[in-house]
Amino acid sequence: MTAAPVMMDESESLLASIRAARSGDSRAFETIMLATERRIASLAWNILGDAEEVKEALQETFVRVFRHLDRYDEQRDFFGWLYRIAVNVCRDLDSRRRRWRLFLPIEHAAEARAREVDFVMKDDVARLMRAIDQLPRKERFAIILRDIEELPTDEVASILGSSPATVRVQISNARAKIRKLMESGR
Amino acid sequence: MTDFRGPLPLRDSDFAEVRREVLAKLERRPIAPIVFRVALATAAAIALIFIFLPRPQPPAKLPAAVHKTVPIVAPPAPAIEVAQHPPVKPSPKPRHKAEQVVASTGGPPSDSDITMNIQTADPNVRIIWIAQR
Numbered sequence: 001m002t003a004a005p006v007m008m009d010e011s012e013s014l015l016a017s018i019r020a021a022r023s024g025d026s027r028a029f030e031t032i033m034l035a036t037e038r039r040i041a042s043l044a045w046n047i048l049g050d051a052e053e054v055k056e057a058l059q060e061t062f063v064r065v066f067r068h069l070d071r072y073d074e075q076r077d078f079f080g081w082l083y084r085i086a087v088n089v090c091r092d093l094d095s096r097r098r099r100w101r102l103f104l105p106i107e108h109a110a111e112a113r114a115r116e117v118d119f120v121m122k123d124d125v126a127r128l129m130r131a132i133d134q135l136p137r138k139e140r141f142a143i144i145l146r147d148i149e150e151l152p153t154d155e156v157a158s159i160l161g162s163s164p165a166t167v168r169v170q171i172s173n174a175r176a177k178i179r180k181l182m183e184s185g186r
Numbered sequence: 187m188t189d190f191r192g193p194l195p196l197r198d199s200d201f202a203e204v205r206r207e208v209l210a211k212l213e214r215r216p217i218a219p220i221v222f223r224v225a226l227a228t229a230a231a232i233a234l235i236f237i238f239l240p241r242p243q244p245p246a247k248l249p250a251a252v253h254k255t256v257p258i259v260a261p262p263a264p265a266i267e268v269a270q271h272p273p274v275k276p277s278p279k280p281r282h283k284a285e286q287v288v289a290s291t292g293g294p295p296s297d298s299d300i301t302m303n304i305q306t307a308d309p310n311v312r313i314i315w316i317a318q319r
Contacts, residue, residue: 026209046191051196063212
């Protein structure tokens with residue numbers, strides 16, 4: 001009985017902060033950041049797996065949120081909208097990292113690879129992490145949002161801009177590939 | 187499964203730093219619109235100056251009485267010495283007979299009209315040329 005009113009209060013106060021931030025109130029925007037930063041950081045950490053990149057993603061996400069706050073439809077879930085922006089930011093950072101990896105000197109790349117392999121061999125969780133990182137981007141994002149962030153399929157589809165059926169296929173493919181990679185790693 | 191990468195590696199100070207950076211960025215952002223507005227206002231002011239700037243007046247029109255309708259008389263054409271040249275004979279036949287002269291289907295042409303009905307490569311396009319004889 002007590003949970004619902006508290007949630008209502010939280011969402012009401014978040015909405016009030018959004019409205020105030022829209023009119024340029026930076027204090028109100030700071031309140032929004034405080035209320036959402038850990039969830040966004042957790043998502044970025046699961047996708048990117050690098051602390052510095054998580055900070056960068058967090059910063060860029062909030063800048064984009066502020067810039068597009070007037071486009072947010074109050075009838076819709078704020079976190080869903082926020083997640084969509086965060087996923088796009090992570091996607092951009094991920095693309096940039098892949099581009100940079102091409103220019104990494106060979107000896108550094110080999111060293112980094114050896115470190116990764118050592119780490120991966122430590123335990124199943126690390127192997128799972130490695131398997132997820134090896135997935136194609138769309139499948140990786142789908143499985144992180146669905147299985148790790150535990151969002152419903154419809155919401156994952158909305159965040160990724162796909163249909164629920166596509167997301168189900170992506171998740172199914174991702175699980176099969178993870179299983180295969182986990183088995184081959186043993 | 188939510189912590190498959192382990193705990194979040196950010197501390198409170200990291201979050202505070204991110205917030206500070208974001209707010210600093212957002213405070214820097216309004217500079218661009220201000221610069222843009224100033225540039226726009228300057229451009230508008232320059233445009234107004236050009237519009238309302240007194241321009242040199244065009245020469246005043248002459249009074250109506252001065253204007254008279256002067257008949258334009260063509261200068262006499264130089265005399266052509268026809269006698270020196272043999273008269274040009276009209277060729278008996280036209281060199282080309284490219285156009286097919288067909289009576290127009292639109293209506294009965296008068297005797298003094300020539301109607302040329304030219305069928306182009308496109309079967310839907312036909313050029314009908316009516317000229318006086």
